[in-house]
Amino acid sequence: MDIIHETFAIEIAEYDEWQDRSRKNNFFELVYILDGKGFHSVNYVDYPYEENGIFLLPTAKCHKYVIEKPTRFLFVRFMGSYFLPNSNGTVDYSNWFSRLNFIMGNHSHLSGEMIDDPDDKKQLKRLLDVIIYEYNRKDICSAFVIQNTLVSVLAIICRNVQQKVWGGRTFNDEKFVDLLNFISFNILDPEKLSVKYLSNKFHVSETYFSEYFRRNSSERFQDYVLKSKLRIAQSRAKYTDNPIQDIALDLGFTDSSHLNRMMKNHFGKGMREIRKEMKK
Template identity: 75%
Template sequence: MEQIHDTFAIEIAEYSEWRERNRKNNFFELVYVLDGEGQHSANYIKHKYSKNGIFLLPAARCHMYIIEKKTQFLFLRFTGSYFIPGTNDTVDYSNWFNRLNFIMGNHDYLSGELIDDPDDKKQLKRLLDVILYEYEHKGICSAFVIQNTLVSVLAIISRNIQAKALGGRIFTDKKFVELLNFISFNILDTEKLSVSYLSRKFHISENYFSEYFKRNAAEKFQDFILNSKLRIAGSRAKFTDAPFQEIAMELGFTDSSHLNRMMKKYTGKGMRETRKEIQG
C-alpha cells in the first residue's frame, strides 16, 4: 500500500488466492477489479464479481474475495483524516467529512456491486481509470489530480447510496428532497442543521418548518437528525476501530456515555454490543 498523500493510499495487487490484509486505522477502501473473476463475500453473503467491478470495504474484517480466476485489484484506502485539509491543500475537504460519514451510516455493506445505476457506474469507472493512470505514471501533479478526482468519486457514491437510503420513497415536493439531501450531507455541521439556517436557505417559514418537515418525512426533524447520527455511530462501531469517545465527539454528543445512552434508548443496544455484532 503506497501512501501517496497523508490522507489516502493506493495499492495494486494481484491474487490467485485471497489473503487477509492489514487494514487498520482506515475508514474504508474502495476496490476496483482491474481483471479476474470470483465471488465477493460480505457478512457470509456471496455475490459474483468480474472485471470493472466496484466494491466498498469497511475497516472491519468481515469481507473477503473467493478468487476463481487470478484477479488484479486496485485498492483506494481512505484514512480518518481524509477530509481534514492540510496546510498545502488548495481544496477544503472538511465539508466532505460529512459525506464520508453519510456513506458509512447508510451503506448496507452487503456483498455485490457498490453502484446500481449503469450510467453512474460508467462515470465512476472513468474516474477510477484517471486515478489508475495518474498512479502508474506518477507525474508531478499526480497526487493532486488523484486527490481532486476522489472528491467526484465520493460524490457519485453518495448520490447512489442516498437513492438506496430513500428506500424507493417518492416525494412530490422537490424542495423537500433537496432539503433531505442537504441535511444528510451536512450531518456534522451544527450551524447548517439549525432550523433558522435551513428555513432561510430553503425559503420556508421558521414557524412552519417543523410542521412542514414532519408532514413530508413522517417523523420529527430532531428525531431525523438523531437517528441519522445514530446510524453513523452504529456503522462506525461495527466497521471501524475508532474509539467510542472519538465517534461521540465527531457526531456532536457530549461524550461516549451520552452516545451510549442514546444508542441503547433508540436501538436497544449500546456501542459495545453493536461493535461485537461484527467484530466479535
C-alpha cells in the same frame, strides 16, 4: 501498497489466490475489479464480483475474496486524515467529511456491488481510468490529480447510496429533496441544522418549518436528525476502532453515556454491544 500521498494510498495487484493484506490505520477502502471473477466475502456473507465491480470496505476483519478467475484489483485506501476538516491538503475537504459520514452511516457493508445505476457505473469507470493512468505515470502532479478525481468518485458513490436510502421513494416537493440532501451532508454542523438557518436557506417560515418537515417526511425533524446521527454512530462502532467517547463528542452528544442511552432507545443495543458483535 504504493503510498503516494499522506492521506491515501493506491495499489494495483493481481491474484490467482487471495492473500491477506495489511489494512491498518485506514478509514475505509475502495476496491475496483479491473478484470476477473469470483466472490467477495465480508463477515462471512458472500457476494459475486466481476469486471468493473466496485466495493466499499470498512475496516472489517472478516474480509476476503474467493477467486474463481485470476483477478486484478485496484485498491484505493483512504486514511482518516483525508476527510478531516483541518487536513493539510491543498483542497478543502471539510464538506466531504460530512458526506463520508453519510455514506458510512447509510451504506450496507454487506450489500456487495454498490453502484446500481448503469450510467453512473460508466462514469465511475472513466474516473477510475484517470486514477489508474496517474498511478502508472507517477509524476509530480499525479497525487494532486488523483486527489481531485476521488472527490468526483465519492460524489457518485454518495448519489447511489442516497438512492438506496430512499428505497425508490419519491417526493412531490423538489425543495424538500434538496432539504434532505442538505441535512444529510451537513449532519455534523449544528449551526446549519438549526431551524432558523434551514428556514432561511429553503425559504420556509420558521414557525411553519416543523409542520412542513413532518408533512413531507412523516416524522419530526428532530427525530430525523437524531436517527441520522445514530446510524453514523452505529457504523463507526462496527467498522472503526475509534473510542466511543470520541464518537459521541464528534456527533454532538454530551458524552458516551448520552450516546448509549439514545442508541438503546432506538436500536435496542448500546455502542459496546454493537462493537462486540462485530468481533465474534
